[in-house]
Amino acid sequence: MRFKILKNTEKVFGFKNEVKWYNTIFISMYHVFGFYWCWLYAFPVKELTVFFAILMYCINATGITCGVHRLFTHRSYKAIPALKIFLVICFCSAGQNSIYEWVRDHRLHHKFSDTDADPHNANRGFFFSHIGWLMMKKNEEVKKQGKKIDMSDIEGDEIIMFQKKYHTFLKLFFCYILPISLNIYLWNEDWKCAIAWQAFIRFLFVFHAELSVNSFAHLYGYQPYNKTIVPKENAFVSSVSFGEGWHNYHHSFPFDFKAAEFCDRFNWSTNMIRWWARQGWAYDLKEATPEMVSSLMKRAGDCKYLNDELVIHER
Template sequence: MAPKTPVADVQSPEGLEDEVEPVILEENHSQKRPPMVIVWRNVVLFLFLHFGALYAAFLVPKAHPLTLLWSFALYIMAGWGITAGAHRLWAHRSYKAKLPLRLLLIVFNSIAFQNDVIEWSRDHRVHHKYSETDADPHNARRGFFFAHMGWLLVRKHPDVKVKGQAIDLSDLKRDPVLRLQRKIYKPLMLSCCFIIPTVVPWYFWGESLWNAYFIAAVLRYTLGLNATWLVNSAAHMWGNKPYDRNINPSQNLGVSFSAVGEGFHNYHHVFPHDYSTSEYGWHINLTTMFIDIMAVLGLAYDRRRIPTALVLKRRARTGDGTE
């Protein structure tokens, strides 16, 4: 069955410029890797965060139903802040957004608390350019735990720093919205990720501050982090590879479900400039749905889409024969 292409404003030009050829990897990096230096501060913080989330799970049955609905809404908004914002809009420039949408995505991104967009996009651009080498911040060849969260618990490999400094971020630094976010990131993040999520249930429907904080802030935030991390770990290890069997990124429907549409990862690494990061439009892809709705409202435009003929050609040439 041929991949479905939703209606979009702009298609990528016919040709191979949108394809990413696999990076030639060395089989063994261990001899040139310096010893890992554990960042104990991060270890302690993530331990407290995950124990807090585990405790919050026991509070869920006692919570007001609106608190659970509010937490789910925050999870989706934070997800869009990463997927529609930091990832598809700013890191890949796969579509364009008018000022009101960019401001909204900055708020959503601050709910997600995964560093400001400029820093997030720098790491992601390095990840694509040097995928699964030592210059990749979350190199999946170093194992599931490292790709999932271990990379945040140790000092960066020197290659990550060197290659990251060479990545062009001039387009991001010219954006006044991103400059504003970076300037006020700490108070904005604290307000969007922790304070507002806690205060709203307490003020509007009488939830206890304790329940609101642990469920709408700590548990929701922890689940969102792990959903994003699964794109770096599980989607680089498990799934089929219909477009390029020679790279690790794979199609993983479970990741797509938890990460609001980011699990079609073999497709995304082959065609990184497709605004949908998927060949199937809205299928298990709430982010594509969100961007398309914003386009109907006139807030998103110039959505880049890979022509179906090019997708089928690449699938026949380098795919693993699955769909």
């Protein structure tokens, strides 16, 4: 009976690695305490406070999608120093790990997607791929393969290495101290309400929107480009992550700055990068050619969606 319970627990939560109790308790209590704090202090709230929380959500999403993901991890385009610094600040305001850690883990995820060397292997279930991987120590395969990831471009980037060195301070300042202070001093929001909307509501919405790419976009959706891999096209994920949910395409062509074939499907990040390119701030935008896309679809795409997607693609 005990063995069966353990096996069921492993199936549901993906518990194979040793639990990191500090992370588990901290993440759990952050959610519980955040819900309690918001229940007490999130309302009444000023309109500017809500607007600013939404603005911060957009800034955070920009830092993650356009910055640490498409620029720093995949090098799918290049940016002038001023834009790079802006994206680093946007990313710091999301309260994530350092850029160095984020890039290393994401490159490892792409190289060994949904295997034991993937930090958030979706084959271990929804909970693990969404948030459980942050609560457990990395398994031996992840640590072994992680040491082989080429990080020379990151290590040679002074801006990113500066962020790595001062990561804790930059995260605390741009994610918590500055946004909360602006609420309090610019439009006299109550400090408890400001904390509710910035430290909990805004932060947790961004946190789970990002994590949904690892879970929802690997477990739910369709595979018109390559049915031999786990990642899927998921409109919900794209809508909350500024365009990161077209994951079957992205894993098929990770170098494409659009992270999708079409840019009119909840892909605001792509439109933003294109606007920067028109201003001369971004350049060398990489894209998969139509021939590359149609060739892969015909060879490995899911036939249930193949014809419709090809018709759209060839117009």
